[in-house]
Amino acid sequence: MTDAVVVTDIRKSYGDLNAVDGVSFTVAEGEFFGILGPNGAGKTTTLEIVEGLREPDSGTVELLGVNPWPRNPELLPRVGVQLQASSFFERLTAREQLETFGSLYGVGTAKAGEMLELVGLTDKADVQENKLSGGQRQRLSIACALVHDPDVVFLDEPTAALDPQARRNLWDVLRAIQARGKTIVYTTHYLDEAEILCDRVAIMDRGKVLALDSPAALVRGLDAPTRILLQPGALPLDTARELEGVDTAAEDEVSLTISTRKPARVLSTLAERGTLDGLQVRTATLEDVFLDHTGREYRA
Template identity: 60%
Template sequence: MSPTAPSTSPGNQAGPEDGPLPAAVVLDDVHKRYGGTRAVDGVSLTVPRGEFFGLLGPNGAGKTTLVEIMEGQRRADSGTVTVLGTSPWPRDTSLLPRLGVQTQTSAFFVRLTAREHLRTMAALYRVDRAAAERALASVGLTEQGDTRVDDLSGGQRQRLAIASALVHEPELIFLDEPTAALDPQARRDLWQVLRDLKGAGRTIIYTTHHLDEAEALCDRVAIMVDGSVAALDSPARLIAAATPTTRLLVPAGRMTADQARAVEGVDSVTEEPDALVLETLESGRVLAAIDALAGLQGVRTRTASLEDVYLTLTGARTGAP
């Protein structure tokens, strides 16, 4: 799929008299340098309305700079940037109420309750007080509305940060590592909040280092390396295009590496502390042979994931192991 080709999305439709709405974001050959460093190097992509779009990449890949350009916080050196049909630079104050931004270091009025904090945010955006209640409910914090912000748990504060970005009901939401530093249960709980936002037709641009999260939530992802987009497509298509190889994990001690290599259909064998890892394009045949040799109890199958795609791309381009 071309990076600039929008996918079909309910949010991309409009009435017959109005015609289609402009895409949420359009970037065309965007560049940004800091001295001799190419932070963003010729990025072109389109995010249609209603899409949950993931921006992935290692530290220093250019994600933050690119998002700040979209938000109007930084000016691109060259190329064109369109957000909700208009240019975000020079700083466009009329565009700001249409955007919601959650950062990793969100600022709170910590001595206020969660409800008071959101009412203050609503007042700043000149929306009604009821917006605070709607934002609380949207992230599952209604019961914590009267709890002071500094008494909320880490997961609850992350939800409040998202609610702060939603209180004025923006058209486009930027979420920067919204599940960072959360325990597994809190992270899964927040997933449902994000799914609800997607279900409500919000356009979301989302950065994360959790590849399983991006695979589960995003309609499409762009993987950035050294300021450029190395891959852009749906997680499923990226995985399917990457490798058809299946890995079979056989518990250590069940068979030797030489026995595994002798099995017809096995392409490679590596030894891990607790298992032999057999790579194959013919998993059915190899599983039948393992069953005859050692039985299938405890044998696990591992297919490719978005993490495999990510590590292949970033490792090949950055020299990482």
């Protein structure tokens, strides 16, 4: 596959702060690529360099085969960008917003209706932007980034501050965008979302890429134990610890938790003892991979 984005050893510093410290990755055409990391990891700065909004101190970027910096007018129609903070024209309806954004790229007004349908806002076409809900404004922002039919779409935390229903709705929109053959590069703090949507993810911290692969491959590489949760009192704690295949067992007022790297054996034993009622099995997730690489301390 052809690479839509090629990033090679880019660096960006602000005084003593190395915001981006030797980042390299590629994104194939049609790929859904996620950049994950805690606050201050360098995600947004990396994205802005790739988009051509910032100049790197060193390193190179190729976006659709072209260096995005300095700004290349010929490249702009092929790229769509949705920033963390969305800005719209005042007093315009959803349709008028799209028609205005489209006119900047020479796109006819008919495209606005198509984009409204794509993001599920057809019934809000004549509603002013400031009267839309948060989720509707996010979808409108993405539609504005897509109205000129770009080849690569950059989304910076598109589902931030949305309620669960609005987030799920936006997932469908993002899947529909990729189904059109578009390349998507996005950042998010929602690891469950990245695990479902992304073909590959890069985990960043302190300006560096710490891991890069498909979510499934990263989870497999963690070699984390499976956790089996039973109702409190389902088994005496000492008995649980002595079961074949059990690594550790602990109990609190919520559950009896068994950790094991041989879940089939442990589950078979629990079935023989008739203790499967209310049982839950939890395998490692992308969140476990993320915390393993970046640590668990809180960062403002």
